[in-house]
Amino acid sequence: MQQPSGLSKRSLAIAGLSTIVEWYDFTLYLYLATLLSRIFYGGGAAGVGHVLAGFAIAYLMRPLGAIVFGHIGDRHGRRPTMLLSMALMSAAMLATALLPTQAQAGPIAGWLLLALRCVMAFSVGGEYTGVVAYLLEGAPPGRRGLITSLASAASEVGGLLAVALSALTVALLDETALADWGWRIPFLVGAGLAALILLARSRIEESPDFLAQRARGSIPAQPLRLSLRAYRPAIGRGFAISALGSITYYVGIVYVPSFLIGTGRMGEADALTLSTLAALVVILVTPLVGALSDRIGRRPVLVALALAGVALPALLFALMAQGSALGGALLGATLLAALGGAVSAVGAVTTAEQFPGEGRLSGLAFGATSATALFGGLTPYLSHQLTQASGWASAPGWLIAIVALGVLPVLWRLPESPPKRQQPC
Template sequence: MTNSPQTSETPQSKRTRSMLIAAFGTIVEWYDFSIYFYVATILTREFFGDRPDSLLLTLGVGAAGFLFRPLGAMVFGHLGDRVGRRAALVISAGLISVSMFGTAMLPGIETAGIWGGIGMVVLRCVAGFSVGAEYTGTMVYLMESATPGRRGLATSWAAANSEIGSLLAVGLGALFASMLTPDAMQEWGWRILFVIGGILAAIMIPLRSMLEETETTKRIQTAQPRERDASLKSWRSSPLVLVLRHQPRAVLVAFLISSIGATSYFLGITYVPTYLTNEVHLAEAGSLGLGTIAAVVAIIVTPLFGLLADQVGRRRSLIGLVVGLVLTTVPVYALLHVGSDGVGIIAASFLAVPAAGWSAIAASTIPEQFTAVGRFSGMAIGYNIATVLFGGLSPLIATGLIAATGVSLAPAIYATVIFLAAGIPGLMLMRNMSGAQLDEVDRDDMLVGV
């Protein structure tokens, strides 16, 4: 058995620098997708006019971008397993930058008619493809680089930085909405928000080129197959096929845990400003302000949940959170309708806490379900399919359920059903590797040296 990544092969200073760079990258991904949904009402007017179904169309375009995430997961997951984590992360940052700058330059419906909307669809698909393995790649990198007993805390920074990305999006959105007139925000203010995202993504390209490859990656690139049918060529050329054949349970658990994370995050944090604007009839500046407060709360509590996962274990922590989500989501959504600023702040913050906590603990739990070989590919597929179905589609489904039923609490009821349906089997099937050394988590019986 080879040593774990915490050896002298990679100096501590270089590993720490690489972990900080990797964690920072999630800011860009979540800024990109969050800013789209936070300014969805503005984009609706800009690209799809004032038709009754225009908001649904805008949310549908956002969901279309998520549909390309599994494709990106296959491509970048393959690249991350076969070539290395660093290469996948560098290329994805470049594509995100192209998507963000392109969105900022799109002509609106008054200038280009339907073509502006078509361009938005294309660029959302590029963005979805490019981040197909962005967050998962960061979680894998941090988990494989963390010191023993601190994987929960280390990976929780990926979740915290994703929330910083959302905070940056909603905070800048609220700032622009309060400083600019509605006409100025509609005409050019939202474009500056996308330019900022493009700049952040471009900065990540040279930074990620400085990443040190993880020791786990180095080991699997030099390992030899133990069995004849597990030929060196086959597992290196098709890591996704290998992980689907030999670790289907891990992929399923990744999907189930990610389903809860996506639902709680997008309906408990990202969708709340849109919900407040359309259902509670709060002004855009006010709804974005509440969203900003909720994002700050999420960032503060995320590393605390990472520590909790290290101290009491992944399964116990997740059980407590899923019970909390099931019992509180509907009542807290109801509080959003009270109309009081104080109650609104409390409700928005309360929704953010379990959503942030789940993301923090899942960040270490999901990569620990996989052995070293195929971890990037398998995790990327499980996570991104869940994110498509229960992340990108959730705002669209929530808005559609309200329109179809007339029940304003329909999003909360829908979320509660998902928490139960995915939480019970996910918690039963997961392997709890909280106290295991990384070489034990990595161990793959098909290969010698891993």
């Protein structure tokens, strides 16, 4: 059978870079957790807890969004689902920037913030899986790891923009200006970025895999049912891979500023500056690991990263809490960032490769996205509560280690598809 041709470089670039907006907004919320806690929940450890709890609750909407958008993508094409998800993200970010504060509206302000986080999580649920599937299906077979890792690298560019703008805003404005209007600036910037990406996406091509399915009449009538009936082992493998990727990213990277501020090691501006450096590390590491997985395979890279996830994080969190700002904190944050970026790079392509083209987005929704909701949305809040209750600085690192150890047997038995022999489904 003739294989579908790949996508143009232009379409691949637009799809890969568009994840900038997705992670800009979600990481922005966590990077500004202490500031948002004062504006919407009264501040203090309890206020930060409310912000992180809201993040966890909203993240439970992510699998639902992935299922809805996954059905659209499997039935009507990857392009429509990416346009719809970005349009919804644009509206949610703009609405967040226009919210009243607690001082202006009372407790309802916090509830409105939570409601918009739920809308954002719903749209993100379909966004990342759609982009990963699109890049995988449009890339040359021997470069799928590298091309698909662009989604992870671009997402960290979004994280870098979020933390850099957050640090700049906090550094340049006093507390009164921040509470009155300054906190809105990063969200307005995000809404503008989303609108630009939406405009660029309107001109991309449809996935060649989906066009091939349409040509041969193999588009599934009920992709959700197909995924649950035929792809259960693949869903389980995708869940395990995404669990490791989610906890190393959200605890090992995004939670770090709140950890450093909460343990008294740094102020807001210094912690955000350190996270900017960590984001640069992730951007450098991600394409290198994606390309490495093209050369030696996905399984050995994932197994090595899981072993690192067992051995290193607890030590690195203790180092950040006890070391100097320019020594231990910098070393711990950058090594954790490298680990999280590496897992994200190879995890994205590996989870997508577990499924054939028919029903791929729905399979990712049940496996990868459900794991992200549990191990991405919940674990920053759990890390905060454990650290506050026990005073044990290593607690977040042990959470990562436990998950890494739990998924290691699945990764060890992961069926390898040699990248050089992979063919589009």
